[in-house]
Amino acid sequence: MSSPDELDPIWRALANSHRRHMLDLLRERPRTTSELGVEFPDLSRYAVMQHLAVLEEADLVIATRQGRERINSLNAVPLQRIYERWVSRFEGAWASALLALKREMEQPATAASRPGKPKPRRTRKRTQSREETDA
Amino acid sequence: MTEAPAETIERTFAIEIEAPIDKVWNEITKTHSLQRAMFDTMLEAELRPGGRLRYRSSNGKRTFIFGEVIEAVSPTRFVHTFAFSNLEDAPTLVAWDLEPTASGGVRVTVTHSRFIGETKTFKSVNTVWPQILGRIKALAEGRNLSVKDRMMFRMMGAMQFMLPKSTLSANVDQRASQYPSEVNS
Numbered sequence A: 001m002s003s004p005d006e007l008d009p010i011w012r013a014l015a016n017s018h019r020r021h022m023l024d025l026l027r028e029r030p031r032t033t034s035e036l037g038v039e040f041p042d043l044s045r046y047a048v049m050q051h052l053a054v055l056e057e058a059d060l061v062i063a064t065r066q067g068r069e070r071i072n073s074l075n076a077v078p079l080q081r082i083y084e085r086w087v088s089r090f091e092g093a094w095a096s097a098l099l100a101l102k103r104e105m106e107q108p109a110t111a112a113s114r115p116g117k118p119k120p121r122r123t124r125k126r127t128q129s130r131e132e133t134d135a
Numbered sequence B: 001m002t003e004a005p006a007e008t009i010e011r012t013f014a015i016e017i018e019a020p021i022d023k024v025w026n027e028i029t030k031t032h033s034l035q036r037a038m039f040d041t042m043l044e045a046e047l048r049p050g051g052r053l054r055y056r057s058s059n060g061k062r063t064f065i066f067g068e069v070i071e072a073v074s075p076t077r078f079v080h081t082f083a084f085s086n087l088e089d090a091p092t093l094v095a096w097d098l099e100p101t102a103s104g105g106v107r108v109t110v111t112h113s114r115f116i117g118e119t120k121t122f123k124s125v126n127t128v129w130p131q132i133l134g135r136i137k138a139l140a141e142g143r144n145l146s147v148k149d150r151m152m153f154r155m156m157g158a159m160q161f162m163l164p165k166s167t168l169s170a171n172v173d174q175r176a177s178q179y180p181s182e183v184n185s
Helices: A004-014 A017-028 A032-039 A045-057 A077-106 A119-135 B021-029 B120-140 B149-156 B169-176
Strands: A061-066 A069-074 B009-017 B042-045 B054-056 B063-073 B077-084 B092-098 B107-117
Touching: A004 A017, A004 A045, A004 A077, A017 A032, A017 A045, A017 A061, A017 A069, A032 A069, A045 A061, A045 B149, A069 B009, A077 B009, A119 B063, B009 B120, B009 B169, B021 B092, B021 B107, B021 B120, B054 B169, B063 B169, B077 B120, B107 B120
Parallel strands: none
Antiparallel strands: A061 A069, B009 B107, B042 B054, B054 B063, B063 B077, B077 B092, B092 B107
16 A cells, blocks of 8 residues: 555645646657747746656656757656545445445335335236246 | 657656565566466566567467567566557557666666557557556555456456457467567577
């Protein structure tokens, strides 16, 4: 199980709309730092680099050098770990809620507790008549 | 080595694992027991340049991924070509790099390249590599896989008969033989 501390830098990195937009852009394809800068006219080159550093710290971005350019690529692995830690738990809860509902629905229905549900009752009648024929 | 077509794309996936590098290398390259991170397949591979590589079902009847080993340097680098048997896409290239970290663990980086645009193979591996790396981490750090993963693998095993004929091992081996070796022997 991943410790909360391990995921902290990821949450921190995702808590900023500029950085989330950067991840969206990098999901399309890897980009150089200057290419990213063009997409953020309101940010200085220094600010872009600072944001990239936070993303790199969280391992959401992997930087490689190509000549004088820095190429930034998305690393989707930490996002999957967040998914596993949070979302899949809710899925588990959903699954058990559905199973509980299924059990509930499959219990023999009584006319008093289920007034507007003809289906289960019909099944019951059929079972009864089969029992009668068998006997 | 054949020249890669000009317009290809690549993606990188990386994870840090708190386990000895040899243990992680073994998890990735082992051929004698199920690769639980890789959807419970058996890896059949000769770990030398030019060696053949197959990820097969545990009973050997189906082959899901085929390729050729390009480089195998224990315990740091494993490079092989990669194609899905059920897709028509041309083989791509997978490079596994393992580097020791300061904390005594290992950083695993998978660089998957030579996609000719956003092919079916590209779309599929983009979502699957993060899951595979997460599983390698869990196994190497001594944890079990999630119930969800284990259920999924069991169901996939049970539904093998529904897979297309192109995944039958004999058909895969025949298709693989049509691609020239990239390694000069």
